[in-house]
Amino acid sequence: MQFVGIDHCAESWAAALVDSRLFPLAPVAEFWTGPAGWQEKALTLTADAGPSLERGTVSEVPLVPASARVICVGLNYKAHVAEGSYKDQDLPAYPTLFGRWTASLSVGNVPVPVPAGEDGLDWEGEVAAYIGRRVESADEAEAVESVFGYSTFNDITARRAQKLTTQWTLGKNGDFTGPLGPMVSQDEVGDLRDGLQVRTRVNGTEVQNGNTRDMIFSIPAIISLISQTLTLHPGDVIATGTPEGVGYARTPQWLLQPGDTVEVEIDKLGTLTTPVGELSLRSLA
Incomplete structure (x- = not known):
């Protein structure tokens, strides 16, 4: 459903x-x-x-209540860790987590503006998981039972702002930069550890092609870890990280410009389309 x-x-x-x-x-x-x-x-x-x-x-x-916590996982595919500015570091012992405010969320076909001061935006196609029941101090078996559904997600990133400090909040919360596709119930998707193909295209050219079986940290492990510190509630969202192929790590660097179109296609979840608009944060003021 x-x-x-x-x-x-x-x-x-x-x-x-x-x-x-x-x-x-x-x-x-x-x-x-x-x-x-x-x-x-x-x-x-x-x-x-x-x-x-x-x-x-x-x-x-977005099918997300205003009260929701949107918790994103960074560096969750080995090949993605190896391609970027973290390539000389060991794999993380724990998932890198950061938050998005619900105000940054959007849906398919809504233009996303390039913020003033950015050379462009970067794509990050990934799977989002929706919590369907209260989760507190859960083990992995309990955690996996808490997932109600999944959707496509594009963690569109303002790289200049992200790299200003070690904290990623600013670069991960631009206006309309968190588009979500329709949510598909968990019973129709199954276990991400069995593998869903995640593909991203820019103007029709494939730029990402990964599989959820290659995630470093599984959804049950991520939810269990989070729940040891804070209680998750129905409607909270976990964005599971992106595979390799992002724009800033390419030579030459490739960033999204006004007029570009990004598509995130994931097995069983469909295709999420996001156009890049002409607006900037300054012109929205």
Whole structure:
């Protein structure tokens, strides 16, 4: 089952996606109080059951509550560690974690602006995991059971801002730089350790082609580690890291410019498309 967020009744709602029809279920915050129950209801829907909307006639929004923590994993593929500025370092003993604010999130087909002062933006295609139940001090077996679904994600990065200090927050929170695709329920995706192919294309040219089986830290290990310190709640998101092929590590460097289009395609999760817009942060002020 697939779910998306939509702008409905003057607020953000969760909707089930059945073929090309959207069935509004509940406001996003309410959906995450019991996502399994809403999934059970959604499974009874058909294209002619209940009020529905044609996809494309309504605005889509991230299926993430405002209260969510969005925790991203950096350096989670060996080949990605080896290609960049961390190539001379040992593999990390623990995952490198950083946060995104929900205000930076977006959805497919929404233009992302190149911030003022940046030479361009970088792509990072990856899988996002959505927490579906409360997780506190969990072992890996409990952690894997907490995942409700997955989606495509592009951790679009302002590299100049990211590299100003050892803390990555600024470069990872540009406006509209965290697009998410529709969420696919865990039962349709399976275990990422079995392998999903992650491909990224820029203007039709493939720039990334990795597989989730090559992640250094698995989703259960990441969730378990996080839960030892902070309690995860339904609607929280874990972005699992990107494979090799990012733009800043290339010779010559390749960064996204206005007019470019990025596609992140992941097995079982679909394709997330993001255009790079003409706006800058300065012009948005």
